[in-house]
Amino acid sequence: MNLFDIIFYFFALIVLVSAGIVVFSRNIIHSAFSLLFTFFGVAGIYILLNADFIAVAQILIYVGGILMLLVFGVMLTNKVVNVEIKTGTMHTLPAALLTAMTAGSLCGIFYATDWTIVEGIPEIKSTTNSLGEMFMTTYLLPFEVASVVLLVALIGAAMIARRDKSLQQ
Amino acid sequence: MQITLTHYLILSAILFSLGLYGVVTRKNAILVLMGIELILNAANINFIAFSRYGGMQLDGQAIAVFVIILAAAEAAIALAIVLNIYKQFKTVNVDEINKLKE
Numbered sequence: 001m002n003l004f005d006i007i008f009y010f011f012a013l014i015v016l017v018s019a020g021i022v023v024f025s026r027n028i029i030h031s032a033f034s035l036l037f038t039f040f041g042v043a044g045i046y047i048l049l050n051a052d053f054i055a056v057a058q059i060l061i062y063v064g065g066i067l068m069l070l071v072f073g074v075m076l077t078n079k080v081v082n083v084e085i086k087t088g089t090m091h092t093l094p095a096a097l098l099t100a101m102t103a104g105s106l107c108g109i110f111y112a113t114d115w116t117i118v119e120g121i122p123e124i125k126s127t128t129n130s131l132g133e134m135f136m137t138t139y140l141l142p143f144e145v146a147s148v149v150l151l152v153a154l155i156g157a158a159m160i161a162r163r164d165k166s167l168q169q
Numbered sequence: 170m171q172i173t174l175t176h177y178l179i180l181s182a183i184l185f186s187l188g189l190y191g192v193v194t195r196k197n198a199i200l201v202l203m204g205i206e207l208i209l210n211a212a213n214i215n216f217i218a219f220s221r222y223g224g225m226q227l228d229g230q231a232i233a234v235f236v237i238i239l240a241a242a243e244a245a246i247a248l249a250i251v252l253n254i255y256k257q258f259k260t261v262n263v264d265e266i267n268k269l270k271e
Contacts, residue, residue: 008172012180019184019207023191028200035203042210049177049221051230054213054237061237066206066244073199073248077255087197090264095193103186110178117174118224127227134231146238153242160249 008048014041028078028087032071039063053128177218185211198251198261202244209240 018037025031039062046055135143184207191204213233220229255261 005172008176012176015180016183016187019187022200022203022207023187023195028197031200031203035206038207038210042214045177045180045214046217049217051217051220051233054217054230054233057234057237058213061241062206062210065241069244069248070199070203070206073202073251076252077199077261087195087200088262089194090196092194095190098193099186099190102189103182106182106185107179110175110182115174115222116224117222127230130227131230131234134227135234139231142235146235150238150242153246157245157249160246161252 004048008045011041011044011048014038015045026087028074032067032074035070036063036067039067050124050127052126053131174218174222177214177222181211181214181218184208184214196262196264198254198263199248201263202247202251205243205247206240209236212236 015038018034018041021034022031022038025034039058043055043058046052046058188204188207188211191207192201195201195204213236216229216233216236218229219225220227220233223229251261254266258266260266
């Protein structure tokens with residue numbers, strides 16, 4: 001067991017334990033904060049996979065953007081009188097069965113399939129340059145469409161969130 | 170045992186299942202959104218693992234960037250909708266919201 005394996009298991013443990021807390025914790029605030037560790041762990045996994053740009057983007061966008069939005073959502077939709085914000089669960093037993101079946105079949109398929117694996121360690125270099133070139137050449141159209149989608153989504157979110165005032169006037 | 174593609178795939182399968190469990194069982198709409206984020210992260214791990222081991226060069230990473238973009242857009246829109254639901258119904262529990270209009 002070399003250092004790479006130990007680091008992989010370390011990050012995998014962080015991801016799975018904190019994702020478990022997100023899913024099973026009764027306190028919404030605990031879920032929101034352990035989602036932070038899940039995102040950091042996934043970023044570590046990306047770095048192990050030689051995806052440095054995606055790892056940084058993951059931390060900037062997920063931790064800096066999406067998690068902030070979610071925490072604000074938690075605070076705006078609960079009466080935060082005390083720190084304990086509980087939430088219930090529903091039909092846990094069928095859900096647990098469904099999820100166990102999904103996990104089992106996915107793991108079975110992943111384990112049984114004979115994947116074509118490129119042997120050896122690829123040359124480790126920064127991916128930012130080549131990713132930028134790809135976005136400006138191969139993926140130019142999806143890139144532009146994604147920018148329009150983001151613009152529309154943000155304008156739409158602002159419209160939806162303050163709809164009542166503009167409609168009543 | 171050497172870490173290979175299968176390790177990453179199984180990690181993402183377990184993460185996906187945890188997210189699915191969260192989406193199905195949670196009552197609070199915000200926690201359902203957190204489950205969706207877990208599912209998207211699991212999909213991203215798969216894309217990048219195949220990009221590293223499957224000989225796809227950087228295509229998987231490019232698609233992962235698009236997944237992150239769409240996750241950001243989805244979170245913004247969904248939270249705006251949840252805030253509106255809270256204004257209307259004074260709750261965000263998905264099992265109590267059963268009317269389209271009040």
